Amino acid sequence: MEELNKQEIELLRSLQKNSRFDISDLTERLNMSRTSVYDKIKKLENEGYIKEYVAIIDQKKLGLKFTVIVNVSLNSQRIEYVDEFLERISNLNEVMEAYVTGGIFDVVLKVVVKDPEAYNDFVANKLSAIPHISKIQSSFVMRYIKQTSALPF
Known part of the structure; x- marks a missing residue:
């Protein structure tokens, strides 16, 4: 290229x-x-510089007012466990972004749902159903400071 x-x-x-x-x-x-x-x-x-064209939707207008940053630790870093976890979270509509990270946690997720009850349901019935999770830590977004999809080049 x-x-x-x-x-x-x-x-x-x-x-x-x-x-x-x-x-x-x-x-x-x-x-x-x-x-x-x-x-x-x-x-x-x-050449792959432009991947897709999308509309950025106001999540609050759709009633999705609760954003959570979720840190996940897996009980093993065996490649098949990590791959299974990544595949399963990729299929969860509530997961907007997912990153494999180095450091204390293995994966960081951005989850968007309607309210705290919907987040509780997501954790109890979807996230916790994925095997090999040892720890989930949630941080609730109180206020948006900056949101952009524009790259700094």
């Missing part, structure tokens, strides 16, 4: 802010033709 040029970087920055771009604005800002802009976008998609 070749290094990105200034126009491609600016195009990616613009698409991060709003993937429903105004082609006239982009052609003017990047000093490129419409065809060139579309060709660059297709190239960036084909």
Whole structure:
């Protein structure tokens, strides 16, 4: 994969802010033709720089007002146990993000649910049903300071 040029970087920055771009604005800002802009976008998609286009939905408007950061320790780091855990949490709709981490905990999850009762149900009936969990520690989000999907490049 070749290094990105200034126009491609600016195009990616613009698409991060709003993937429903105004082609006239982009052609003017990047000093490129419409065809060139579309060709660059297709190239960036084909090379995997652009993975997908999504709408960012206001979770509170959907009644999903309770966000929890969940730290999970497994009782064994055997690869088959870790793989099973990761596969199972990948299929849980409440899990918005999941990271394998180094340090005290093995996995960090971001979980979004309606309320504390829904979180209790999630832990009791879904998360705890996954084998090889030794510890679950929950931190409840009180206030959002910064949420972004834009990468700092």
